[in-house]
Amino acid sequence: MNNFEFFRPGSVHEALRLLEEYGDDAKLLAGGQSLLILMREGLVQRKVIIGVAEIEEMKGIRLDQAAGVVRIGAATIHRDVETSPLIAATFPMLSEAYPILGSVQVRNFGTLGGNLCHNAPGSDPPSPLIALGATLTVEGPGGKRTVCLEDFGTGFYETSLGSNEMLTEVQVPLAAARSAGAYHKYAMRANDMPFVNVAAHVTLDAARTTCTDVRIVLGGVASTTIRARQAEALLSGKRIADDRIADAGQAAAAESDPISDTYASAEYRRQLVPVAVRRTVAAAVERARAL
Amino acid sequence: MKHAISLTVNGQPHKIEVESRRLLIEVIRDDLGLLGAKQGCETGHCGACTVLVNGKSAHACCLLAVQADGKEVTTIEGIGTRDQLHPVQEAFVKELGYQCGFCTPGMVMTSVALLSENPNPTAEQVRAGLTGNVCRCTGYIKIVKSVLAAAENLRAAQ
Numbered sequence: 001m002n003n004f005e006f007f008r009p010g011s012v013h014e015a016l017r018l019l020e021e022y023g024d025d026a027k028l029l030a031g032g033q034s035l036l037i038l039m040r041e042g043l044v045q046r047k048v049i050i051g052v053a054e055i056e057e058m059k060g061i062r063l064d065q066a067a068g069v070v071r072i073g074a075a076t077i078h079r080d081v082e083t084s085p086l087i088a089a090t091f092p093m094l095s096e097a098y099p100i101l102g103s104v105q106v107r108n109f110g111t112l113g114g115n116l117c118h119n120a121p122g123s124d125p126p127s128p129l130i131a132l133g134a135t136l137t138v139e140g141p142g143g144k145r146t147v148c149l150e151d152f153g154t155g156f157y158e159t160s161l162g163s164n165e166m167l168t169e170v171q172v173p174l175a176a177a178r179s180a181g182a183y184h185k186y187a188m189r190a191n192d193m194p195f196v197n198v199a200a201h202v203t204l205d206a207a208r209t210t211c212t213d214v215r216i217v218l219g220g221v222a223s224t225t226i227r228a229r230q231a232e233a234l235l236s237g238k239r240i241a242d243d244r245i246a247d248a249g250q251a252a253a254a255e256s257d258p259i260s261d262t263y264a265s266a267e268y269r270r271q272l273v274p275v276a277v278r279r280t281v282a283a284a285v286e287r288a289r290a291l
Numbered sequence: 292m293k294h295a296i297s298l299t300v301n302g303q304p305h306k307i308e309v310e311s312r313r314l315l316i317e318v319i320r321d322d323l324g325l326l327g328a329k330q331g332c333e334t335g336h337c338g339a340c341t342v343l344v345n346g347k348s349a350h351a352c353c354l355l356a357v358q359a360d361g362k363e364v365t366t367i368e369g370i371g372t373r374d375q376l377h378p379v380q381e382a383f384v385k386e387l388g389y390q391c392g393f394c395t396p397g398m399v400m401t402s403v404a405l406l407s408e409n410p411n412p413t414a415e416q417v418r419a420g421l422t423g424n425v426c427r428c429t430g431y432i433k434i435v436k437s438v439l440a441a442a443e444n445l446r447a448a449q
Contacts, residue, residue: 005311105335190419
């Protein structure tokens with residue numbers, strides 16, 4: 001790696017001041033479980049690295065009943081999200097996405113915010129979070145702005161984060177009654193990046209026969225995590241039926257644009273998407289029915 | 292840029308001057324001469340470099356030394372001695388949880404952390420807990436057996 005300068009600001013305010021001073025010469029480092037690998041490979045090089053993993057105000061998971069959200073600090077390590085009783089009780093789908101992310105060693109230092117800003121295709125957290133309608137607080141010299149997570153990822157390892165901005169918090173809205181989600185991941189080995197992942201979240205009517213709301217989110221099949229909106233439209237406001245769910249799977253496949261890489265070919269991914277969507281939506285529906 | 296960092300390694304305080312770009316695994320091996328943690332994949336997948344940082348298992352190849360400033364680091368050299376092995380090391384010896392031994396320090400350190408968090412794991416939980424440690428030789432069966440045996444011995448000792 002190049003001989004960079006390293007700063008460890010104690011607050012968001014100080015970190016933003018450093019970002020303002022160094023601009024494109026700087027990059028934020030949280031847990032380093034993604035960025036350090038790129039730096040070691042020579043794919044990312046900056047004169048200045050700003051370490052934000054220890055900023056206390058960016059850590060923690062808490063329920064904000066008044067705002068109807070659970071707030072997760074951007075510097076919260078994956079392991080804390082994984083083992084949080086609040087997350088397990090409130091968003092079981094999110095809790096389930098974590099034990100199969102990387103390894104314990106990675107989850108002990110990797111942060112949720114770092115993961116979302118890195119935006120590697122196929123990454124686990126964005127899919128269930130987008131399915132839950134998560135929003136982000138981004139802070140910069142102009143103040144704070146709120147971004148929908150589904151709009152945050154703009155492409156392959158790219159987000160809408162400006163070079164003088166930082167992600168400070170993730171908000172996950174409390175779900176409506178009769179809502180449930182499921183997350184399925186397909187990877188070669190236990191700790192590999194998924195080559196396809198699907199998160200589905202459904203809300204049922206009182207009779208539990210119709211989906212009043214549905215979100216279907218796909219990872220690893222496009223340059224960033226995507227919502228399969230045409231697939232959703234086939235189910236939203238409609239009676240639940242197996243053939244409808246199967247059609248949604250086919251629609252999702254048509255909305256995917258996978259590439260071939262080390263993990264899987266484009267053909268395999270395209271074949272897998274309708275099956276994965278069908279299974280994940282069915283699992284979410286079953287859970288919602290059981291509530 | 293150089294930083295003066297303070298690390299407690301296996302209970303011993305160290306003050307070291309390091310460049311920002313030095314990795315924790317490099318400082319442990321090259322500056323402190325502790326060669327138990329190995330450099331395998333150097334990309335945070337194989338776990339041969341696993342140490343504990345404030346009691347939590349970590350890929351030392353994926354941490355800058357400056358990220359460990361002010362923290363406690365435990366390596367394989369710190370959990371037992373030749374005359375008095377740690378119960379996890381004992382179990383690996385008795386159950387033959389190793390062949391070439393390259394992955395073994397990492398496997399042991401991850402297992403020590405795993406058992407401190409979950410003293411009574413199932414075989415499934417042990418397997419899940421070891422996904423960050425790769426072994427080319429054993430096929431993992433005796434590694435899992437070693438961890439389960441260590442868990443039993445640790446519980447019996449209490």
